[in-house]
Amino acid sequence: MLVVDDEPQIVRALRINLSARGYSVLTAHDGTAALRAAAEGKPDVVVLDLGLPDVDGTEVIAGLRGWTTVPIIVLSARVDSADKVQALDAGADDYVTKPFGMDELLARLRAAVRRSAVAEGEDAVVETASFTVDLAAKKVRRDGVEVHLTPTEWGLLEILARNRGRLVAQKQLLQEVWGPAYAKETHYLRVYLAQLRRKLEPEPSHPRHLVTEPGMGYRFEP
Amino acid sequence: MLVVDDEPQIVRALRINLSARGYSVLTAHDGTAALRAAAEGKPDVVVLDLGLPDVDGTEVIAGLRGWTTVPIIVLSARVDSADKVQALDAGADDYVTKPFGMDELLARLRAAVRRSAVAEGEDAVVETASFTVDLAAKKVRRDGVEVHLTPTEWGLLEILARNRGRLVAQKQLLQEVWGPAYAKETHYLRVYLAQLRRKLEPEPSHPRHLVTEPGMGYRFEP
DNA sequence: GGTTCGCATCAAGGCGTCGTCAGGAAGTTC
DNA sequence: GAACTTCCTGACGACGCCTTGATGCGAACC
Numbered sequence: 001m002l003v004v005d006d007e008p009q010i011v012r013a014l015r016i017n018l019s020a021r022g023y024s025v026l027t028a029h030d031g032t033a034a035l036r037a038a039a040e041g042k043p044d045v046v047v048l049d050l051g052l053p054d055v056d057g058t059e060v061i062a063g064l065r066g067w068t069t070v071p072i073i074v075l076s077a078r079v080d081s082a083d084k085v086q087a088l089d090a091g092a093d094d095y096v097t098k099p100f101g102m103d104e105l106l107a108r109l110r111a112a113v114r115r116s117a118v119a120e121g122e123d124a125v126v127e128t129a130s131f132t133v134d135l136a137a138k139k140v141r142r143d144g145v146e147v148h149l150t151p152t153e154w155g156l157l158e159i160l161a162r163n164r165g166r167l168v169a170q171k172q173l174l175q176e177v178w179g180p181a182y183a184k185e186t187h188y189l190r191v192y193l194a195q196l197r198r199k200l201e202p203e204p205s206h207p208r209h210l211v212t213e214p215g216m217g218y219r220f221e222p
Numbered sequence: 223m224l225v226v227d228d229e230p231q232i233v234r235a236l237r238i239n240l241s242a243r244g245y246s247v248l249t250a251h252d253g254t255a256a257l258r259a260a261a262e263g264k265p266d267v268v269v270l271d272l273g274l275p276d277v278d279g280t281e282v283i284a285g286l287r288g289w290t291t292v293p294i295i296v297l298s299a300r301v302d303s304a305d306k307v308q309a310l311d312a313g314a315d316d317y318v319t320k321p322f323g324m325d326e327l328l329a330r331l332r333a334a335v336r337r338s339a340v341a342e343g344e345d346a347v348v349e350t351a352s353f354t355v356d357l358a359a360k361k362v363r364r365d366g367v368e369v370h371l372t373p374t375e376w377g378l379l380e381i382l383a384r385n386r387g388r389l390v391a392q393k394q395l396l397q398e399v400w401g402p403a404y405a406k407e408t409h410y411l412r413v414y415l416a417q418l419r420r421k422l423e424p425e426p427s428h429p430r431h432l433v434t435e436p437g438m439g440y441r442f443e444p
Numbered sequence: 445g446g447t448t449c450g451c452a453t454c455a456a457g458g459c460g461t462c463g464t465c466a467g468g469a470a471g472t473t474c
Numbered sequence: 475g476a477a478c479t480t481c482c483t484g485a486c487g488a489c490g491c492c493t494t495g496a497t498g499c500g501a502a503c504c
Contacts, residue, residue: 085329093333094316107307111315115337138389138438150491151437188493190451198453205452214450214501372480409483412462419463427463436461436490 001109002026002041004034004060005049005075014047017102018109031055035063043070045113047105050076050087058090065091071112075100126161128209128222131200133161140200147199152177156192160210160220169217193218223331224248224265226256226282227297228275236269239324253277257285261358264346265292267335269327272298272309280312287313289346289357289380293334297322348383350431350444353422355383362422369421374399378414382432382442391439415440 001023003014015025026041028034031052038046046064050057061072074087077098084095093115094108124135131142138154140147149157155177160168171183178188193212197204211219223245225236237247248263250256253274260268268286272279283294295316296309306317315337316330346358353364360376362369371379377399382390393405400410415434419426433441 081323081326084326088329088333091336093337095330101303104303104306107310108317111310114313115315137387137441138435139387152492154438185493186450187495190453191493194452194454212451374481407482408461410481412464413482416463416465434462 002028002034002037002043002046004028004031004037004047004052006030006051006053007049010049010075013102017106021106029053031057031060031063034060038064038068038070044116045071045073045109047073047075047109048092050074050078050083058086061087061090061092069116071116073105073108073112075105126164126220126222130202130209133157135161142200149196149199152192153196153199156189157196157220160218164220164222167213167217167219171217173217189218224250224256224259224263224268226250226253226259226269226274227271228252228273229271232271232297235324239328243328251275253279253282253285256282260286260290260292264358266338267293267295267331269295269297269331270314272296272300272305280308283309283312283314289360291338293338295327295330295334297327348386348442348444352424352431355379357383364422371418371421374414375418375421378411379418379442382440386442386444389435389439389441393439395440411440 001018003011003018003025004027005011005014006029011027011029015027018025026037026043028037031054034046034048034052037043048057048060052060057074057076061074064070064072071093072091073094073096074092075096075098076083076087079097087095093112096105096108126133126135131140131147133140135158138158140149140154140157156173159173159176170186170189173189174182174185178185182188193210194204197207197210201207201210209221211221213219223240225233225240225247226249227233227236228251233249233251237249240247248259248265250259253276256268256270256274259265270279270282274282279296279298283296286292286294293315294313295318296314297318297320298305298309299320301319309317315334318327318330346356348355348357353362353369355362357380360380362371362376362379378395381395381398392408392411395411396404396407400407404410415432416426419429419432423429423432431443433443435441
């Protein structure tokens with residue numbers, strides 16, 4: 001979540017309320033910083049004050065809409081309906097006038113997040129040269145045909161695929177798939193990596209996508 | 223577009239304004255008629271007054287959200303924030319208090335329609351080789367004849383059909399159909415999936431559309 | 445060259461999960 | 475109040491997954 005406002009007390013109040021409800025909060029005090037923070041932080045919703053010191057709020061909306069469909073909720077002291085129309089038509093999702101009730105804002109945030117969660121869902125597919133992993137549907141296909149994985153096999157592959165390109169430590173894999181008590185059972189990893197390779201790799205004994213980093217962990221190479 | 227309000231002058235004003243802007247407008251004067259009109263007319267947005275004569279507006283929202291993600295914009299004379307929170311959390315997309323500015327409402331309508339145009343892609347009728355599920359009408363047909371399902375059976379099938387192609391976790395099914403306290407009663411799932419298969423699958427013991435993913439959940443394959 | 449350690453592979457047993465059938469309790473309809 | 479539907483619960487067999495042990499291989503180190 002990204003909060004953009006130039007009034008420190010508003011930012012502070014929002015940060016406290018939102019953090020308490022489990023959101024992780026980024027903040028920005030002007031439009032330029034807002035666009036940068038949005039690009040780097042990938043927030044799942046943006047709360048934007050229209051009265052910023054550097055650029056017009058409408059331009060910030062347009063700058064965001066150029067590359068993302070993240071929900072934007074506008075906060076503004078202007079009650080004139082022309083402002084609302086302008087902001088909404090620029091691409092904002094909602095418009096709340098100051099002073100606002102915190103519980104109403106939170107409800108509108110929930111509504112916005114819920115909508116975008118529904119819209120999402122389709123595009124979580126990781127592809128390699130020999131197979132594809134659909135993280136949303138929990139499906140793996142190889143040469144077009146679906147490959148059946150057991151829960152443990154899928155648990156491993158999911159973590160590796162979500163961290164594709166990065167090294168994942170043995171301990172992390174063991175703890176997330178088997179639980180904190182199994183952090184040392186590295187034998188499990190060998191057995192299940194072998195099974196995954198047998199099911200997915202063209203040459204299971206010379207893996208190209210499920211790579212061992214000796215002594216450290218494993219890496220998924222798309 | 224569906225306009226639901228019991229005050230004729232509001233309905234009339236909206237109809238004129240919206241028709242002039244190219245929307246085709248359906249109207250309803252109470253909640254029962256609204257649900258029927260929504261099911262039959264498949265509007266792409268609903269404008270809903272909360273103060274209806276027959277049922278509570280929140281129930282209308284819930285009734286719609288049971289089978290459709292159509293944008294719902296609530297109109298209400300109540301300014302209390304508790305009302306707003308309740309309506310938004312029930313599934314409304316926006317909340318506008320009367321009296322309202324027509325251009326603001328129109329801007330909010332445009333925003334809602336724009337969002338849902340991006341999201342789209344969801345169909346109310348799911349077809350398989352051996353049966354069809356009509357999510358809007360809550361009906362299942364097999365070889366042209368309607369198959370009677372119990373409420374629990376329908377609850378299961380609805381979730382699976384809405385997530386067709388995707389794996390749905392056992393826990394999610396149990397929590398959404400039976401409630402949060404039943405997240406571990408996996409036996410229920412076995413019993414009811416067997417019943418659904420007996421009613422819908424050509425070979426209930428070799429299911430093709432209601433597939434078990436052992437240890438993880440179930441999947442609807444269209 | 446021998447030893448040790450980490451990794452890969454195979455095989456087998458135990459046990460948890462799944463599907464199925466059936467019976468009883470609670471609620472609904474006429 | 476009887477007949478019916480729906481939901482919950484228990485029992486049981488079958489299958490498949492997880493675990494575990496044994497063995498082989500290669501690299502690093504002494």
